[in-house]
Amino acid sequence: MAAYVTIYLLAFWKFMFTPAAAFAMGLRFHETLILSFFGALTSVSIFYLFARFFMRRAAIKRFRKYAMAIEANQPFQPRDFSKINKLIVKVKKKIKRPIGCIVFPLFLSLPLGTIIVSKFYSFNRTTLKWLLIGTLINAFLLTLVTYFIFFSFDAKN
Numbered sequence: 001m002a003a004y005v006t007i008y009l010l011a012f013w014k015f016m017f018t019p020a021a022a023f024a025m026g027l028r029f030h031e032t033l034i035l036s037f038f039g040a041l042t043s044v045s046i047f048y049l050f051a052r053f054f055m056r057r058a059a060i061k062r063f064r065k066y067a068m069a070i071e072a073n074q075p076f077q078p079r080d081f082s083k084i085n086k087l088i089v090k091v092k093k094k095i096k097r098p099i100g101c102i103v104f105p106l107f108l109s110l111p112l113g114t115i116i117v118s119k120f121y122s123f124n125r126t127t128l129k130w131l132l133i134g135t136l137i138n139a140f141l142l143t144l145v146t147y148f149i150f151f152s153f154d155a156k157n
Contacts, residue, residue, distance in 0.1 A: 003022075003025045003026075003027060004027075004031070004035060006021070006025070007021065007022045007025070007027065007031075007032065007035040007036065007039065008035050008038065008039040008042075009039065010039065011035060011036045011037075011038070011039025011040050011043070011139075012039040012040070012042055012043040012110070013043065013109070013110065013111070014109065015036065015039070015040045015043070015105070015106065015109070015110050015138070015139075015142075016106060016107075016142065018032070018035075018036045018039070018040075018142070019032050019036060019142050019143045019145075019146035019147065020146050020150075022035065022036070022143075023146060023147060023150045029143060029144075029147050032143050032146075032147070033139055033140060033143045036139040036142070036143060037135065037136055037139040037140075040105075040110055040135045040138070040139055041132065041135055043110040043111060043114070044105060044110060044114050044131050044132065044135050045128075045132075047110065047111045047114040047115055047118075048114050048117075048118050048127075048128055048131060051114065051115045051118030051119065051122070052118070052122075054115055055115070055118075055119060088104075088108075088116060091103075092120050097121045097124060097127065097130060098130045098133075098134070100117060100120065100121065101117055101121070101127060101130035101131045101133075101134045102130075102133075102134035102137060102138065103134075104116050104117050105117065105131065105134065105135065105138070106134075106138050114131065117131060
């Protein structure tokens with residue numbers, strides 16, 4: 001039971017490494033797939049629904065910094081785009097929404113990737129559907145590849 005909860009919580013936060021941890025704990029393929037998918041599903045749902053709250057909170061924080069700088073008669077230096085931010089925007093412009101819904105949460109972490117997808121694609125009603133489909137595809141492929149690699153190493157020993 002503790003292994004199930006651990007894998008579920010790991011999938012909630014660090015989805016990419018969940019199948020390797022599940023294999024190390026001795027879970028079977030279907031257990032890993034189910035726990036990974038439902039942990040990621042929970043994370044995607046929560047962070048997609050609360051993404052507006054997080055973005056609004058960040059905007060209020062930026063506004064307060066700006067207001068404090070104006071009150072103190074100090075020049076306000078807006079934040080420059082980092083290389084990572086520029087890369088994310090460049091990738092967003094080159095790929096279509098379904099691919100973005102699959103790629104961003106996988107490589108950036110589920111919470112951050114889901115918030116970014118929500119920011120870029122929330123105007124479309126099917127974005128959440130694509131996020132959930134992408135989560136299922138990612139869970140299946142990650143689990144399949146991880147178990148294939150680990151079983152092939154076990155067979156050689």
